[in-house]
Amino acid sequence: MAPSQSFQVTIAGGGLGGLTAALSLRQKGLRVTVLEAASELGEVGAGIQTAPNASRILIGLGLRAQLERIHTEPQDQVRRRWADGSIIAQLPLAQRVVDTYGAPYWHYHRADLHRVLLDACLDPDGPGPVVDVHTDAKVVEIDRADPSRPVAVTARGARFDGDVLVGADGIRSAVRDLAGFDDTLVFSGEMAYRALIPGEMIVADPATRFLADRYHSTIWYGPDKHLVHYMIRGGEYLNVVAIVPCTPDVERNWSGPASAEELAAEYPDWDDRVPAMLSKAKDDVSVWALYRRRRDPVWVDGRVALLGDACHAMLPYQAQGASQAMEDGAVLAEELGAAGRDGVDAALARYVDRRAKHAGMVQDASWANMDFYHLPDGPEQRERDAKLRRFDGESDVSYDWLWRGSPLRDPDNEALTYQFAR
Numbered sequence: 001m002a003p004s005q006s007f008q009v010t011i012a013g014g015g016l017g018g019l020t021a022a023l024s025l026r027q028k029g030l031r032v033t034v035l036e037a038a039s040e041l042g043e044v045g046a047g048i049q050t051a052p053n054a055s056r057i058l059i060g061l062g063l064r065a066q067l068e069r070i071h072t073e074p075q076d077q078v079r080r081r082w083a084d085g086s087i088i089a090q091l092p093l094a095q096r097v098v099d100t101y102g103a104p105y106w107h108y109h110r111a112d113l114h115r116v117l118l119d120a121c122l123d124p125d126g127p128g129p130v131v132d133v134h135t136d137a138k139v140v141e142i143d144r145a146d147p148s149r150p151v152a153v154t155a156r157g158a159r160f161d162g163d164v165l166v167g168a169d170g171i172r173s174a175v176r177d178l179a180g181f182d183d184t185l186v187f188s189g190e191m192a193y194r195a196l197i198p199g200e201m202i203v204a205d206p207a208t209r210f211l212a213d214r215y216h217s218t219i220w221y222g223p224d225k226h227l228v229h230y231m232i233r234g235g236e237y238l239n240v241v242a243i244v245p246c247t248p249d250v251e252r253n254w255s256g257p258a259s260a261e262e263l264a265a266e267y268p269d270w271d272d273r274v275p276a277m278l279s280k281a282k283d284d285v286s287v288w289a290l291y292r293r294r295r296d297p298v299w300v301d302g303r304v305a306l307l308g309d310a311c312h313a314m315l316p317y318q319a320q321g322a323s324q325a326m327e328d329g330a331v332l333a334e335e336l337g338a339a340g341r342d343g344v345d346a347a348l349a350r351y352v353d354r355r356a357k358h359a360g361m362v363q364d365a366s367w368a369n370m371d372f373y374h375l376p377d378g379p380e381q382r383e384r385d386a387k388l389r390r391f392d393g394e395s396d397v398s399y400d401w402l403w404r405g406s407p408l409r410d411p412d413n414e415a416l417t418y419q420f421a422r
């Protein structure tokens with residue numbers, strides 16, 4: 001038996017970060033328990049993009065066939081100007097990304113991606129011990145009477161001890177607060193509408209049909225606002241994220257329902273195709289205040305470690321929050337998987353060394369994009385558009401750096417051979 005097999009890791013939070021970590025740890029032979037507060041595991045009804053840095057990790061976990069069933073592949077990244085929809089810049093994705101980075105740029109429905117990860121965690125035939133997943137298991141207390149075996153206590157009074165407790169419980173992480181990490185939460189002043197627009201409505205309208213003719217990952221740039229959209233589930237839905245200044249109500253409530261009318265009314269003077277697109281949204285429009293966490297390299301306290309939004313929640317302006325959480329999971333598993341029982345503390349320190357600076361740079365770059373994306377028309381905007389045309393990155397990090405991701409010591413062959421096997 002490898003030394004690592006005696007480890008027990010408890011993960012608070014069964015989101016995309018927690019499940020990627022659970023699957024990665026399982027595959028290294030560790031026993032993993034996931035405690036999820038919600039009564040059902042799942043994800044919000046919205047899309048998600050994985051750039052090559054995250055796709056590489058998911059494929060490396062052996063999920064290629066499952067992902068190929070649920071993904072949609074954008075052919076280009078397109079950047080448009082708010083006033084007339086003119087294309088500022090267009091970059092081929094698809095095969096060019098695979099050839100350059102060895103992994104694809106893919107879009108999914110979040111629920112589909114979450115399901116793939118959950119099924120793999122629970123698969124009795126998968127490598128390593130099956131992950132023990134509990135719902136209705138909100139962590140409300142941490143008992144550290146024995147510092148080497150932190151106990152997560154749930155609202156129902158159940159106790160789960162382990163060698164390591166991982167807080168993967170999202171931007172408002174309870175584990176983070178309970179373990180006494182600094183409060184790093186910052187409100188951005190902005191909010192995001194999320195909507196899924198039926199693809200058939202997009203196709204039926206000559207004004208929006210172009211969105212279905214060729215799949216893109218599109219960003220529109222305008223003063224104080226931007227807009228992101230892409231097709232998911234092979235064209236079943238156009239996923240829309242619309243970023244605008246936040247209202248006091250939404251700031252107070254964090255999130256809530258919204259309507260297609262409200263969403264379209266945010267972009268009255270933009271190119272006609274924008275309100276034409278947005279007004280087709282159905283009843284499932286929602287709005288979310290955008291908070292982020294200030295960059296902070298303290299991710300571990302004793303045997304309590306943080307992962308994903310709990311330690312590096314970022315504005316979604318690089319579409320990298322979940323992707324960085326996936327990198328966390330892969331690196332954490334490499335370190336814990338290679339450690340003996342005496343080496344847990346050193347392994348956790350190496351996890352932070354390998355991840356905190358990297359994720360911190362993405363946090364800062366995502367934040368810098370807030371101003372960069374929202375410039376009023378003028379000289380700075382023209383300079384920005386010239387930079388966007390070069391496609392060497394947006395704010396402070398290059399795509400080349402971002403999309404190559406955190407180097408793994410033990411990259412899986414399947415990911416490495418992806419580009420040759422297509």
Ligand SMILES: Cc1cc2nc3c(=O)[nH]c(=O)nc-3n(C[C@H](O)[C@H](O)[C@H](O)COP(=O)(O)OP(=O)(O)OC[C@H]3O[C@@H](n4cnc5c(N)ncnc54)[C@H](O)[C@@H]3O)c2cc1C
Pocket residue numbers: 012013014015016017018035036037038047048049050137138139140168169170171173174175192194241288307308309310313314316319320321322323324325
């Ligand atoms: C509009 C928008 C668009 C985005 N687009 C992208 C994108 O395209 N690509 C990308 O990579 N990222 C994107 N992100 C970021 C991404 O959604 C998040 O970074 C990611 O979901 C974080 O994953 P996580 O597992 O750390 O946290 P979460 O997804 O928040 O999961 C935390 C889980 O913990 C559970 N939980 C909470 N408290 C407790 C508790 N006390 N005990 C037990 N369980 C608990 C929650 O119920 C939840 O299931 C976007 C974000 C937004 C807002």
